[in-house]
Amino acid sequence: MRLRTLLVAPLLVSSACATSPAAAPGEPLAVTATRAPAPERPFGTLRDQAQRQQAWLNERMEKALPQLMRQYGIDLWVVPMREYNEDPVFTALSAPTTFAARRRTIFVFHDLGPEKGVERLALGGGSQGGVFTPRRAQRQVDGGGVSRQAELWGPEQWQVLKQVLQERNPKVIGINVSRTFAFADGLTHGEYEGMAEALGPDWVKRFKPAEGLAVDLIAWRSPDEVRFFEDQTKLAWNIIERAFSNDVITPGVTHTRDVEWWMRQRLADLGLDTWFHPSVDVQRQGVTEEQLGEDPVIQRGDVLHCDFGVTALRLNTDTQHMGYVLREGEKDVPEGLKAALKASNRLQDIVFDELRPGRTGNEVLRASRERMKTEGIDGTVYSHPIGLHGHGAGPFVGLWDRQEGVPGNGDHKVIANQWFSIELQATSPVPEWNGQRVRSAQEEDITIDAEGKVHWGWQRQTAFHLVR
Template sequence: MKNTWSRRLLVPLFLFTSACATTSPATSAPGASVPERPFGTLRDQATRQQAWLRERMEKALPTLMRQYGIEMWVISMREYNEDPVFPALVAPTTFAARRRTIYVFHDRGPELGVERLALGGGTQGGVYEARRAQLQVDGGGVTRQAELWGPDQWKVLKAVLEERKPKVIGINVSRTFAFADGLTHGEYEGMAEALGTEWTSRMKPAEGLAVDLIAWRGEDEARFYEDLTKLAWNIIETGFSNQVITPGKTRTSDVVWWMRQRVNDLGLGTWFQPSVEVQRQGKTEEELGQDPVIERGDVLHCDFGVTALRLNTDTQHMGYVLREGETDAPAGLKAALARSNRLQDIVFEELRPGRTGNEILKASRERMKSEGIEGTVYSHPIGLNGHGAGPMIGLWDRQEGVPGNGDHKVIPNQWFSIELQATSPVPEWGGQKVRSAQEEDVTLDATGKVRWALKRQTAFHLVR
């Protein structure tokens, strides 16, 4: 999670004038050239995203509705108060709900499939059938379709229910998962008043369905994610190099804002403010202050993410600023990094479909303790959201497990950020403990096989 370090860097925007070369998603070399549009034009990106949407609706949705016993799923929202599931349901050219938008999914069985209706708004590139009210325009009997709004939509929803007569109606209400709690109180009141007890009595929370549909990722999304992760790595590699850092002059805030600016210059976004921290021999965190100048011999840590095509990365890496005469980090620091690598191995091996986040956390911590590693595990799903839909695998302050959120199960075609830290005494620093906090994204395919989205850091980024 983003609060894995006890403080977050809160500093003003410093002007940073270092000359910094560009990076490329196609290579891991700091300073390599990059296309002006690393993922193509917006039109190219939208075409790819639209294919992802159709695959999600045609492949994931029917399976999940049947798994959770939801015959009909009704999702109602208003403009600028969208349900959290909204980004998983709409085309890349749709940025907000239209006035009131109601999506209805009706499972007619394996042969006929899931019917997809939009009561208000458009077809989302042909993914939905749009239902609109018929209004008489003049005395000549001419009728036209009008966009649904207000009470008209509830009437059309009631007609849809009466035509299909579902026995179970799923709605997005949850006291556990924010992702499954998108039906506002006002929307529910309006719906219940219009539909009456005959239909509201058939409603039940669609918690697991909402969570898992947001979490589900397809094969081409995973292919794209490798390139997105590669770009995130390259920005970190350049940020933790002499192209950005001049020991004795550059502050941590300079690196933070260079990262933000670099992402912006590429036409991309991020879902949180990056952070850069320093650990220094003989100094406490309080003595270093909020925005220290980076010095030789410092251990660096960053937390950084990139957002593109609605997908998010989350990466934490370690760096080291070489002292005069050094060509590599001291052996004790490399051993500390290897220890957090080992903890990554453990969580990676324990992560598999069908297990809850709390089960994975417990098994991982038992193995961690048996190997004498002092650390914490606080991994999370990732995808359409940075801290994504699905089971939490610990929190930095909840190592005994996370009731509710941690009890959900991992599914195939889901992604995670394996986030953790190992704390180790470093002989070269007089036994002072160093915290090696790492985070790498992994993908699970349709068979449940876990892969690093790109790779994981096994050596310090070196500032010379």
């Protein structure tokens, strides 16, 4: 390290000297430090973010977990996982300073009843900021026969789990296995075999899939997460608005992939990430999608569409907006295109109104499509939960190719304190384009509060972004 410092120091001095005023003859050279511009931090420092995330975790464990364990009839929930093969529920259970399971980590949740709450144990790994009580095993660690607390990650951990079960004697033990929900299927085959072998058949008989518990705990959002989500959604809008402007697009020069990479780079410059690569596509009068190709140059008169997400503090947004490139002499979007956007806005209104706690995703889909057809809208609904994952935990409200409903995933119920992306499209003939049909695809995030009322994450698009 010292050698590296000596090598780098002259370079720093040389750089500073290059920007300093020349010294008078016989005077020592003045070296002035150059300071980089302050970084943009839309959500504060990493430490600020971690403190906020830790508060969210504490609230999830104190409020959501006990309620859900009782709702789904789970006395004790065991979540074992190994490093780099984490259960999908891991991000809902771990501190912001924890990036992976520690060797083997076994989280145990034991419901002690409404008065005492849920006991939380970590057999391996840390306390996750005081959320869990670590439980270690006594092990002889030197030749003197001295037993000490040791962090075990091999077969011994299963014996510690067995001790925990014997002490608590739960009737129902929840495990994360599911053939329907990926979020509830985090118990790997190898971990199941090791646990079952160590515990024995009497305990295995008490195992019960914890499908609903895992899905709904991941889906549950706190009020402060909602407040943060509004700011996160505003940022997504801000980036899209600039991407679909003359700051980024020069008609006749800029390709769609140029815009995609600008959006991706903008996130990186802000110290943020995304859960999918942005997409930008165009519709053009008299030209088919195949004729446009994969990376067309954006031209005047094009209808633009983007799909864009922001990841911050483990939370995700998902937004699809429409844009238009004005032709020479045009001052506004043609009325036919405005009507197309209005049709997809109306379909948003319908899904917004039908999305309510207690309904399954398939019920929301069916009711929405019935109203859509009654109003003469030619559209498709393929909305989904969002939160700790982009395509989040909870019920599907259609898929683009499953408009009759989604068995299994669509049969789960919407809950309070859950978020969704209302994702859909409406296709309309445009008179100014000689009746050519234009697809207005929109996606906007919503939150559902504790009383079951639906709110836009921030707002929804009702006018095209304009490139002049």
